Amino acid sequence: MATTAPAPGAHASPPGGSGAASNGLSRRTWRSRLWRFDDLASPYAYIAPFFLIFGAFGLYPLLYTGWIALHRVEMTSLDQSQWVGWENFATILQDSEFWTAVTNTFVIGVISTVPQLLVALGLAHLLNYKLRASTFWRTLILTPYATSVATASLVFALVFRADGGLLNWVLHFVGGGNTDWGNGEWTSKIAISVMVIWRWTGYNTLIYLAAMQAVPTDLYEAASLDGATRWQQFRKVTIPSLRPTILFTIVISTIGSMQLFGEPLLLQGGTLGSIGGSEHQYETLSIYLFNYGWKLGHLGPAAAVAWAMLVLLLLIALINWIVGRFVHKNAA
Amino acid sequence: MTTTSPTTTAPALDRGALPASEGKGHGGRFKLGAGQQLKGGPFTYVALIVVGLGSVLPLYWTLVAASHDQQRVLDSPPPLVPGSRLWSNLQSAWEQAHLGTAIVNTLIVASCITAATLFFCTLAGYAFAKMRFRGRGALMTAVIATLTIPPQLSVVPLFMMMSDIGWGGKLESVIFPTLVGAFGVFFMRQYLLEALPYELIEAAKVDGASNIRIVWSVVLPVARPAMMVLGMLTFVQAWNDFFWPFLALNQENPTIQVALGQLSASYTPDQSIVMAGALISTLPLLLVFVIFGKQIVGGIMSGAVKG
Numbered sequence: 001m002a003t004t005a006p007a008p009g010a011h012a013s014p015p016g017g018s019g020a021a022s023n024g025l026s027r028r029t030w031r032s033r034l035w036r037f038d039d040l041a042s043p044y045a046y047i048a049p050f051f052l053i054f055g056a057f058g059l060y061p062l063l064y065t066g067w068i069a070l071h072r073v074e075m076t077s078l079d080q081s082q083w084v085g086w087e088n089f090a091t092i093l094q095d096s097e098f099w100t101a102v103t104n105t106f107v108i109g110v111i112s113t114v115p116q117l118l119v120a121l122g123l124a125h126l127l128n129y130k131l132r133a134s135t136f137w138r139t140l141i142l143t144p145y146a147t148s149v150a151t152a153s154l155v156f157a158l159v160f161r162a163d164g165g166l167l168n169w170v171l172h173f174v175g176g177g178n179t180d181w182g183n184g185e186w187t188s189k190i191a192i193s194v195m196v197i198w199r200w201t202g203y204n205t206l207i208y209l210a211a212m213q214a215v216p217t218d219l220y221e222a223a224s225l226d227g228a229t230r231w232q233q234f235r236k237v238t239i240p241s242l243r244p245t246i247l248f249t250i251v252i253s254t255i256g257s258m259q260l261f262g263e264p265l266l267l268q269g270g271t272l273g274s275i276g277g278s279e280h281q282y283e284t285l286s287i288y289l290f291n292y293g294w295k296l297g298h299l300g301p302a303a304a305v306a307w308a309m310l311v312l313l314l315l316i317a318l319i320n321w322i323v324g325r326f327v328h329k330n331a332a
Numbered sequence: 333m334t335t336t337s338p339t340t341t342a343p344a345l346d347r348g349a350l351p352a353s354e355g356k357g358h359g360g361r362f363k364l365g366a367g368q369q370l371k372g373g374p375f376t377y378v379a380l381i382v383v384g385l386g387s388v389l390p391l392y393w394t395l396v397a398a399s400h401d402q403q404r405v406l407d408s409p410p411p412l413v414p415g416s417r418l419w420s421n422l423q424s425a426w427e428q429a430h431l432g433t434a435i436v437n438t439l440i441v442a443s444c445i446t447a448a449t450l451f452f453c454t455l456a457g458y459a460f461a462k463m464r465f466r467g468r469g470a471l472m473t474a475v476i477a478t479l480t481i482p483p484q485l486s487v488v489p490l491f492m493m494m495s496d497i498g499w500g501g502k503l504e505s506v507i508f509p510t511l512v513g514a515f516g517v518f519f520m521r522q523y524l525l526e527a528l529p530y531e532l533i534e535a536a537k538v539d540g541a542s543n544i545r546i547v548w549s550v551v552l553p554v555a556r557p558a559m560m561v562l563g564m565l566t567f568v569q570a571w572n573d574f575f576w577p578f579l580a581l582n583q584e585n586p587t588i589q590v591a592l593g594q595l596s597a598s599y600t601p602d603q604s605i606v607m608a609g610a611l612i613s614t615l616p617l618l619l620v621f622v623i624f625g626k627q628i629v630g631g632i633m634s635g636a637v638k639g
Contacts, residue, residue, distance in 0.1 A: 049511070158607070207632070306487070309485060
């Protein structure tokens with residue numbers, strides 16, 4: 001980082017101070033000290049707001065979560081707390097609903113991330129051709145990104161309705177159409193994945209497209225001189241060049257799937273939404289946390305869920321790191 | 333708004349806009365690689381049309397559902413063209429869900445967050461890009477690392493803190509935690525690294541400008557195109573934010589997304605009215621997209637490349 005910076009720091013020569021060496025220390029007025037202080041303190045002042053806000057509303061609550069997880073705190077009396085040790089963790093770890101939520105989060109994460117990134121990769125490849133109205137196509141596939149999770153979920157909830165839903169109506173032409181999407185173990189997860197895929201494919205496509213355009217053209221030239229077909233070029237030049245980007249999108253999508261909340265909440269809406277379906281078939285960890293904290297009013301176990309999510313995230317990060325190293329080694 | 337020509341958007345977009353002109357004098361179509369110079373064939377366009385339709389159809393169907401009465405929406409076969417009840421549904425949605433309050437609230441929240449993000453992120457981005465200070469590398473890494481922390485991890489204490497300092501259910505509780513974001517800092521840094529030459533800063537220093545003066549009269553003018561893009565991205569995100577506002581705000585004082593969530597969570601939601609509310613909440617952003625789509629696309633692409 002910043003290896004090429006040619007001396008950005010100090011004021012080269014404060015007005016009137018350039019001959020300071022010959023004039024000795026007497027010329028060092030309060031003014032030049034002020035300049036020094038300005039140079040020294042300014043960068044920290046400029047980055048301070050970020051760290052202050054993050055400290056107050058990010059880091060401090062994160063640690064505070066750990067404290068709450070060891071206490072009994074009820075929504076009805078927020079100012080009272082009582083030490084309970086590991087009880088909250090024991091409660092959620094013994095709750096089969098928690099493990100259902102963990103599994104659901106992973107399953108939905110995988111079946112929404114994998115197809116999404118594959119489609120995005122293919123789409124980026126298409127958009128990388130010389131096209132008429134290329135900006136139009138890029139904007140068009142990005143429109144779902146402008147749609148809020150609430151709007152998207154509500155529309156898809158109607159589309160996936162069992163009776164009279166748009167999708168079942170379309171499917172009845174090919175002999176289907178009786179699927180009870182929201183109540184099925186797999187169909188409900190598929191429905192949620194479709195919402196996620198719809199909203200995020202365009203965004204990931206643009207990220208891949210940007211990375212593809214940064215691949216030097218001589219790589220392709222060399223490959224085609226060696227007689228590589230276009231498919232071979234895609235596999236041997238494009239994909240390897242995109243490796244860091246692909247890893248980055250996997251990380252971002254994984255973190256994103258840990259956060260799935262609006263989609264399951266609104267798929268069936270009402271009370272069913274806040275418990276993730278009648279059999280918890282699409283209950284995610286965020287829904288579980290929300291239900292414990294805000295519906296049942298027990299903030300202690302809710303905080304314990306948050307820390308469980310942190311542990312899971314660290315696990316995922318570790319796996320990512322290992323895979324990343326492995327990929328890196330293989331590439332080298 | 334005169335700074336929207338392609339040359340003023342972020343550097344990566346420019347690179348993308350002129351793919352064919354890079355060091356390619358001869359060789360012709362045959363020798364070119366699988367990359368950017370090849371023209372898309374009919375298959376490419378067909379595929380793009382299919383995906384494009386998929387992208388907008390749900391939005392079109394929002395409009396369709398919002399313009400019929402509920403019976404018609406839930407009937408089979410479902411309606412495929414807009415009906416005549418759009419206006420009355422919009423009115424009912426407006427009255428039932430405090431949508432008027434919600435829109436005003438959302439405007440306040442999104443504007444405050446956008447303004448603060450632009451100000452703080454430009455300052456921090458400039459410091460990280462062009463100023464030298466102890467711990468710069470480590471602090472920048474720390475900024476990036478905060479991107480990986482999902483909001484779920486801190487909502488419980490955040491909720492308690494907010495009610496403790498008297499912001500429970502108030503707009504402050506959704507504005508302040510989002511005043512400045514890591515993505516914005518990173519985005520501005522990346523832009524200023526390339527767009528702001530050291531000579532400009534040095535020249536201003538020789539002229540005796542203080543650091544804050546340099547920010548005001550050198551950095552801000554250079555940063556303006558990137559600030560516009562970051563502003564739009566931030567506004568869209570703030571407008572659409574759901575999880576924390578849904579937990580922090582209540583029915584009487586919601587943002588538009590919260591109102592929408594509550595409208596559908598009521599006991600017997602009228603689906604066509606819910607859809608009308610969804611339409612109201614989405615239209616302003618679609619408008620932004622139609623006008624500034626090119627800049628937003630460029631912004632996302634330029635924020636992505638150099639990690």
